[in-house]
Amino acid sequence: MKIIAITDLHGNIKPIITYLKDNKVDLIIIAGDITNFGPPKLGEDLLNEISSFGVPVLAIPGNCDPESIHVNIDQSQAINIHARNMVIKNIGICGFGGSNPTPFDTPLEFEEIQIYDEAKKAINGIENEEITLFITHAPPYGTKADLLPSGAHVGSKSLRKVIEEMQPTLNICGHIHEARGTDKIGKTTIVNPGELSHGYACLIQISDSPEDKEVETELIQL
Template identity: 65%
Template sequence: MKILAVSDIHGKYIKIIDYLKKNTVDLIILTGDITDFGPNELAEEILNEISSFNIPVLAIPGNCDPINLYGSIDNSKAVNIHGKSVTIKNIGICGFGGSNPTPFNTPLEFDEIEIYDNARRVMEEIKNHEVTLFVTHAPPLGTKTDLLPSGKHVGSESLRKIIEEFQPSINICGHIHESIAIDKIGKTTIINPGMLKEGHACIINIDDSDEDNIKAIPEIISI
């Protein structure tokens, strides 16, 4: 299975459309900031356009999306996985959108307790799958994926704690535009592909040729 994951569209989605016209993937994952503070109608337009290639699309909102964007995802052809889980073939996928508190008071922020309680609940639903994808907008605290140019780490403490506890195969995140990186927390690979708006994305290939050793192999790409 070939998965295309992108983050931080901020209303500019032509690059993913161009990519999908020329390339084949089996699943698309959007990790938030679909819009740049709205409107909801734009989110539906973007999600429906991406879904028009008849490839399953899973999405969560980001902190710069309107607080009621969940409804726009539900009204589109994409599948909302914020606070939810799905199983596709042998892969368990769950998501949690928005972010931990920022200095900018953006629309969709959660305190760490709320992040932990809700994200942990959905991780419980997929923990027994051989391959697990934890889709978040915010990165976990203290990796290359949450690092500002100043050197400060601004990721979520709760997301890191959940990753340490459950060790999902991959955490796909975004939010911190400057932190395009692949890192590790224990056995979990953390990926921040950067902004789709600037042509960044990642491909995750699920290699199931060996049933006893299924591998999820990530690669950051430009599109």
């Protein structure tokens, strides 16, 4: 399975639209900040445009999306996986959008206890799958994916705890634009693809062999 993972669109989907015109993928994952503080209907329109290529689109909201964006994702052609899970070809996928509290009081922030409870519940539903993809907008705390230029880590401690406990195969996150990169927490690979609005993405290749479900990730420029 070939998956393209993007995050931090902030209303600019031109890079992914250009890419999809020339490249075939099996699944598109969007890890939040679909809009830049709305409006909610714009999020729905953007998701429908990305979905127009006939490829399944899974999406979660980001902290810069309006609170009501959940309704618009549900009404779009994309599939909302915020605090939900699903299985595609024996690959378990779940998500949690928004972020832990920030100094900026953005629209979609959650307290750490809520993040832990709801994200843990979502990932519990796919724990028996051989390959598990954990899609979050906020990165887990204390990794290269949540590191500011100042040296401060600002990710979610609850998401880190969930990853430490459940060890999903892969965590795709975003939120911290300056922290594009990869890291590991135990057996879990952490990937912050970087801003789609700058043309950044992550290509995920999952082997179709039942004997060897290898997962490869590559940071790419669209």
